[in-house]
Amino acid sequence: MERWRWPLRLAVAAVVVNVIGVNVEWLRLRKEADGVRQSMVQIFKSAYPKEPLVAAPLDQMRRNIRLAMADSGQTSADEFTTLSAAFGEALGVLPRKDVIATLEYKDRALLVKVKPNMVDAAAMSQLRAALAGRKLDLTEPNPGAWQIRAAAAAGGKS
Structure with missing residues (x-):
């Protein structure tokens, strides 16, 4: 036991120094x-001086x-109407247009x-390219489920 006293003291001292450093x-x-x-x-x-x-x-x-x-008539790139209109235009590259089962807007994404x-x-890569031309990113979080976001917001929330 005597021979473990100093290594134990050093280990306790190292832990104390690390805890103090973290704090x-x-x-x-x-x-x-x-x-x-x-x-x-x-x-x-x-x-905004007047707004609480x-x-x-x-x-x-x-x-x-x-x-x-x-209010000034501009739309944001991540609004439903902007995303859905650009997606509808991009669907023109697909040979079949009746591929959509459901469409939902959530967390500034389509x-x-x-x-x-x-x-x-091949059609998926054509659609990705068409959406990229409209500054939109297409990801597939689950098979058969696409998430379309404005390219500036794809890396995180903006």
Whole structure:
């Protein structure tokens, strides 16, 4: 037992030093996050001085920008009408047009379920190219289910 005392003490000391280091880093990151949050609130309040902040500043500012675009007659690339119109135009490259079983709009993406055995790999690549020309990305999360998003929003939420 005597010969294990020093290695055990060193192991305990190493664990204590690591725990302290992790806590110090967490506190530093928390302070940095608070600073970023405060700057976002200040930017929001300078852009919209009369509007109370009720949600996350970034989400509320995005909503306000979408509303301003809609009020001026512009549409966003990830709205249902824009996505469905571009998808309908892109379907023109397929030999058969009756491939859609269901069409749904959710989380700023168009979800399309395809009838079984209606689209082969070649047609799928043609459709992907046609959608890419319209700045849309097509992914297939499940066989026979397509997800169509605006290319700028494909990497994450915008």
